[in-house]
Amino acid sequence: MTEYQGRIIKGIGGFYYVDTVDGLFECRARGVFRKEKITPLVGDTVRIEIDSVSGTGFVSEILPRKNALLRPPVANVTQMAVVMATANPKPNLYLLDKLIAAAEQAELEPLICWNKTDLDDGEELAVIYQRAGFTTLQLSAETGWNLELLREKLRNQITVFAGNTGVGKSSLINRILGKEAFQTGAVSDRVERGKHTTRHSELAPLPDGGYIIDTPGFGSLDxxxxxxxxxxxxxxxxxxxxxxxxxxxxxxxxxxxxxxxxxxxxxxxxxxxxxxxxxxxxxxxxxxxxxxx
Ligand SMILES: Nc1nc2c(ncn2[C@@H]2O[C@H](COP(=O)(O)OP(=O)(O)OP(=O)(O)O)[C@@H](O)[C@H]2O)c(=O)[nH]1
Ligand SMILES: [Mg+2]
Ligand SMILES: [Zn+2]
Structure with a gap:
């Protein structure tokens, strides 16, 4: 029996996949959680006990949560990347401001990402949000413009991506995960395969620390x-x-x-x-x- 501390990155059918220094482990939750009416959430920091022979085990403890979102159901999110395109689709500032308000309401720091700057630099739009006090990035998933800056902002954060369809969330995420994601092996393969099944949220581990969540459903202000x-x-x-x-x-x-x-x-x-x-x-x-x- 080996003990680890790790992060739940995916939960499916009563199994939790826990990211640790020694890789990903498949775990079940102990019955005691059911009695206490606590359900482990994706994003939870947990202690697990792994059977050395089978390589599977149990979640034995959920460490205190910093926060828990309902939609998507994820714990310990630290940041919300709000993605808008400078063009195609045309920017929708009302939606953007609603997403920012939703982030503020959830006490998540908004990171404003203007994508598709290869089509339009979006300078005036970026200035509106900089002057309002937000960290604002002008990016292009197409050309790779400023993706280093984005990578830096994502490091060691748990970032949920929000924004309307077609703005390039998945394109940005794919660029960020890039080649390194394939090199991290099984963890990323699993994450890649599950990415378009939007029924469960999952965390994609970043090569240099932190996680990102691509959830199309997030963002409506409650x-x-x-x-x-x-x-x-x-x-x-x-x-x-x-x-x-x-x-x-x-x-x-x-x-x-x-x-x-x-x-x-x-x-x-x-x-x-x-x-x-x-x-x-x-x-x-x-x-x-x-x-x-
Ligand atoms: N010109 C240009 N096109 C881009 C850029 N980023 C993404 N696209 C294109 O925009 C389209 C939509 O990109 P996606 O990444 O699928 O957008 P999404 O936000 O994930 O959309 P949903 O998953 O539907 O919410 C694709 O055809 C991309 O190739 C960019 O920086 N510049
Ligand atoms: Mg997408
Ligand atoms: Zn007033």
Whole structure:
């Protein structure tokens, strides 16, 4: 019997695949978890006990989680790469801002990735997000432009990739995993094979530390968890102005003496970000009304 500490990178049919210094092990969960009503999650750091003969074993302990997402069901995610194309498909800033708000709500650091810069450099778009206080990368999966920078940002993080279809998430991930991914052998082969079965989330180990998750389903903002008053907190560049509003219950949409609207007028907050805020605020209000009825 050998003990390891590792990370669950995949869970299928009651089996958990745990990435350790000695490679990948197939494990079952101990019955005690069922009694305690804890289910191991992909992303969990766990202790496992491996039978030296069969090479399989049990998850014996789940170490404390930093966080746990519902969609995708993954624990200990540290970062959300929000991918948009500068062209083809045309950028959808409202969707981008919603994804960023979802990341902020989940307390994940957003990493804004403008892909397809070979088609359009996206400079003006990148500047909007840099000035709002986000780490922003201009990339091309096609030419490899700035992929070293992306690789650096992904190192030792657990990053979930989000963004609408066709923006190049899988292309970026494939470029990042690249040749090295095949060299890491069985682990990556397994991950590669499972990548398009979107029913289960799995972590793809990065060659120089960290993991990435390609989940097409992620990103919808959970409006039911949001109070209208808190919407402003999901737009980090609004923070310095929230105390300047004349009215304490200011919605930052139309009020006189609103600090946020003042900053939009002065050019300190970009109008498109504020427009997205207003739309999210309205959606949250509508969701609240629906719940009351
Ligand atoms: N010109 C150009 N095309 C790209 C780039 N990255 C990806 N593409 C193309 O864009 C298309 C979509 O890329 P995918 O990687 O499948 O996009 P995705 O975001 O994974 O899409 P879904 O899996 O549907 O969510 C493919 O035809 C890619 O070849 C890029 O940097 N430049
Ligand atoms: Mg894809
Ligand atoms: Zn206000």
């Amino acid at each position: 409006m039911s968890q949001l109070a209208p008053d808190n919407c402003g907190l999901l737009f980090r560049e609004f923070m310095p102005y929230l105390d300047d509003c004349t009215f304490r219950d200011c919605s930052h949409t139309v009020e006189k003496g609103c600090g946020v609207l003042g900053a939009v007028k002065n050019g300190e907050i970009h109008p498109s970000r504020h427009e997205s805020y207003c739309r999210i605020y309205q959606e949250v209000m509508n969701a609240q009304k629906r719940r009351r009825n």
